[in-house]
Amino acid sequence: MTAALRFDPIRLPPECEQLRKEVRAFLAEEIAAGTFDPHKPNREDTDAPEFSRRVGAKGWLGMTWPKKYGGQERSFLERYVVTEEMRVANAPTRRFFVADRQSGPVLLKYAPEHIKMEILPRICRGELCFAIGMSEPNSGSDLFAAKTRATKTDGGYLINGTKIWTSSAHIADYMIAIFRTSPPTKENRRHGLTQFLVKMKQPGIKVNPIGQITGQYEFNEVVFTDYFIPDDHVLGEVDGAWKQATSELAYERSGPERFLETYYVLTELVRAVGSDPDTRSAEGIGRLVAQLHTMRRMSVSVAGMLQAGKEPVVEASIVKDIGTVWEQQLPHRVRDLAAFVEETATNRETLERQLDFAIKTAPKLTIQGGTTEVLRGIIARGLGLR
């Protein structure tokens, strides 16, 4: 049974190291040109459409997808390297990240050919922003509770209801959403949900921003009123979205974005303590680095499983659980360790500004992409407990 929880020591192949150099050089140029400040957290409302297009032009979006759809047919491990370098540099990835990680792969798997040909190359060029419409008022992690109705009509469906906590809906060109096409059955309460491709900025959709405790606007409420979706925008099986949505989650839950969101405070702590730290700082930093290294090795291992065509749902859940708890505690731990940093440390103000933001960010990290409780339920199922 524990055999299922092996994280083999996958190593990134040499082509990844070459790619890493290219990404670092590109990001250094962008920083020099003033596109973004690497010492500032990747703020959630940062939208950088031109940067997004330049990343696309480099061939770093849809990297693993077939060439006929604009992809590069490169490996998950190469994509992994691009993702982590972007994160660590605090690059503004908001506009393209969801489409690259999640929405594109869903379209590849379930969209009709003409839709793939129309949309995927545009994602690869960095032109399109996607949102994910799963949560609804009073549903959240409980996907079965989704009520927003898709009612069959001539040539398509009419949508009525509300999605909530939808990141980036205010800038998104498309949303991939699940709607209720039938009630759940007695035998299968997972029955009755269908996945759709939704074109944003159309009549019948209203996007209302929701402020976050960080002071940013990223969440939205999205209200559908007799919004029409044509038949060819159904993704996959009608009433069978449950399995589609869950297999998508291994991509969402194991990547470097699941432990690097507050990483910048660790770098700044190392800078602030200087080259000859006291014992307390040294020990604190050593433990944090050991924990980070371990999670990264687990995360690379899951990327290797994805590359090998596996669906490591339990392993990905473990990485997300450990990773998000870690990145949530990190700002607080860094704050502890920074208590005795010299007043004269050159980056003291930067560190304090970062901590202020990271501490406000921390509470959401164990909520987004599946709460800790849901993940532990999935892991428990993998252990044969439910």
Next chain:
Amino acid sequence: MAESDNIVVETAEKIFADLADPQTINNDKKDAWKTPLWQALSEAGLPLSWVPEDLGGSGASLADGFALLNAAGRFAIAVPLAETMLAGWLLAQAKIASPDGEMTVVPASPKDRITLNADGSLSGRARGVPFAKAAKHFAVLVHGKDGVSIALVDAAKVRIEAGLNVGYDHSDAVTLDNVDPVTIKPAPNAFDQITLMLIGGVARSLQIAGALESMLDISVRYSNERVAFEKKISKFQAVQHNLARLAGESAAALAAATSAADAVANAKAFDDEVYLEAASAKIRCAEAAEKGGSIAHQVHGAIGFTMEHILHRYSLRALAWRDDFGSESHWAVELGRLVASRGADELWPLVASR
């Protein structure tokens, strides 16, 4: 555990299952199991896995030996298998042939030091030496004015103060008073006590990870048997979430330990990247032993706190193994200093290099 395709591990697992079943061992108060177990391990050539054939060993790869130690951890083996393997490996670094019988490594702590006297004898004291009392020979790392040497020392010439670690295994103080070694040779270039401590630490990490795998197994099994408040405790969400966390700690320990073993086995040089792997494994596995072990005990309740139950064979040993070859606190300070000396902008490149 998965069926292994590794012949060394397969052989060892068969011996462990036949002669070192944890329940049988736990019921045997006279330790009668130790002799046949050691005999079978020796006949299979396992204690000298890491010694080349021309030096009297079986010449297994570092990777196979590490996998064997992970299996030994899953059975919480309480004979000096890891210690003899490490001693044989250390002697082989200086091309010293290994004798038969139990061995251990001196020193087993980064702070202790054995020195070479002008007359060629050895002096010094080392504490917490695992299984020193059971050893017939010691592989000793020696500091002299011309650098580091490696010596084979007859245990009969050494003063031993017996002690027990948290897991009830021998962990002894060893004093060398002008002891003449059986053999002494210079260590290879760049080999030092830090290298030895880190390799020892990787060995312990694999053992801890193995013990955690077993703790997860028996805890899951127990939770599916034990009934409380009219249902199996595995059906309580709080218990499920605790076991999910134990699975996470077990997985993290195994990932850190196997990654470090892989790094060491394939290292061309003992550089910062290998240092990161080895030190991180010891730190993270020690943390997992603490967190994971406490969950395993919580799930088992009072029964797991008894000597009759096998849980303590894993939980206490995993806790004890934290102390050998440098504790997690020690390596955290050292790793933190390494990171600080390289500078903030070199941290990510170091992590991403692995």
